[in-house]
Amino acid sequence: MPSSNITDAVPPARSDLAPFAVSLGDPAGIGPEIVAKSWVMREARGLPPFFAVGDVASLRAVWLGPIAPISAPEEAAGVFATALPCLQVAQAGDIVPGSPSIDGARTAFQALEVAVGLARSGSAGGVITAPVGKEQLYGVGFTHPGQTEFIAERCGVAPHNAVMMLAGPSLKVVPITIHISIADVPAALTIDLIRARALTTAKGLQRNFGIARPRIAVAGLNPHAGENGALGREEIEVIRPAIELLREDGLDIIGPLAADGMFHARARETYDVALCMYHDQALIPIKTLNFDEGVNITLGLPIVRTSPDHGTAFGIAGKDSANPGAMMAAIRMAAEAARARSAHG
Numbered sequence: 001m002p003s004s005n006i007t008d009a010v011p012p013a014r015s016d017l018a019p020f021a022v023s024l025g026d027p028a029g030i031g032p033e034i035v036a037k038s039w040v041m042r043e044a045r046g047l048p049p050f051f052a053v054g055d056v057a058s059l060r061a062v063w064l065g066p067i068a069p070i071s072a073p074e075e076a077a078g079v080f081a082t083a084l085p086c087l088q089v090a091q092a093g094d095i096v097p098g099s100p101s102i103d104g105a106r107t108a109f110q111a112l113e114v115a116v117g118l119a120r121s122g123s124a125g126g127v128i129t130a131p132v133g134k135e136q137l138y139g140v141g142f143t144h145p146g147q148t149e150f151i152a153e154r155c156g157v158a159p160h161n162a163v164m165m166l167a168g169p170s171l172k173v174v175p176i177t178i179h180i181s182i183a184d185v186p187a188a189l190t191i192d193l194i195r196a197r198a199l200t201t202a203k204g205l206q207r208n209f210g211i212a213r214p215r216i217a218v219a220g221l222n223p224h225a226g227e228n229g230a231l232g233r234e235e236i237e238v239i240r241p242a243i244e245l246l247r248e249d250g251l252d253i254i255g256p257l258a259a260d261g262m263f264h265a266r267a268r269e270t271y272d273v274a275l276c277m278y279h280d281q282a283l284i285p286i287k288t289l290n291f292d293e294g295v296n297i298t299l300g301l302p303i304v305r306t307s308p309d310h311g312t313a314f315g316i317a318g319k320d321s322a323n324p325g326a327m328m329a330a331i332r333m334a335a336e337a338a339r340a341r342s343a344h345g
Helices: 031-040 056-060 073-079 102-121 134-138 147-154 182-188 191-209 223-227 234-248 279-290 325-344
Strands: 020-023 050-054 067-070 084-088 127-129 163-167 172-175 215-219 252-257 273-276 295-299 305-308
Touching (some): 020 102, 020 325, 031 050, 031 056, 031 084, 031 325, 050 073, 050 102, 056 067, 056 084, 067 073, 073 084, 102 127, 102 134, 127 147, 127 325, 147 305, 163 191, 163 279, 172 191, 172 279, 191 215, 191 234, 191 273, 191 295, 191 325, 215 234, 234 252, 273 279, 295 325, 305 325
Parallel strands (some): 020 050, 050 084, 067 084, 215 252
Antiparallel strands (some): 163 172, 163 295, 295 305
């Protein structure tokens, strides 16, 4: 079991929230392992009660610890101290860690559906999603770019109003465009898109993190933020006008800034979140700084949803080498967000 970054004791979690639903993700990935390890570290890391949603066999394939099958979320708190509660969904067939299958993808899809439904009904305090293999999911009828878009649809939220924020101990970032080609980014950036993402981000920081007046820094698209048009005009024609409108909306916002100077320690002290123009501009710094503690939290939803900021890692699945740090951080952040929402009203 990994020893780095996961053994420092923290205050015990309060139990004033409904247990959190953790979908196990692809049964052949590292999801079952990191969920089980998170339960083992529950006291040391002060984790709130949670229960796995998926196939018990996927946990058994990688872990010999105690598992308590449950039939309803409210049973989880009563057994959490002595066993990992698991709500069984469709069986995944023969599970071989590191070897994804169609049956496994079908189980991951159903687990995600059930976990989101429980959070929407209030039976679960929120949902934490372990990683899935999109290639396998597409083979069983999953039509969304990722779990975020699926959850937004199930919650009745338009895709542009569900914002993916990556958060770690030292940085929070939001990519304005996400899973599209770099060649398509300039055309995809619009004043309306940037404004919508920024407004949802500001509200999300208030609601989920208790930051009354979030400080937002906006990256430019081009090197040196375009050098006043010499290296591109997106900053002049799209990004800067969006920022001006957002200031009129009352946001504390600066930019566009040269992205290469935004992420050193002194710069990070000047803002609460960085809005970035494309996927890697946001994810490279967060994964460099907080790889084992990075959390994907979806803003703009009526429910709390988090996930570890990494993938299925099929290459190490079943080898007892997966670090549960990001999963534990995702569970803790879900609880913190749920409490902040309760206080925010």
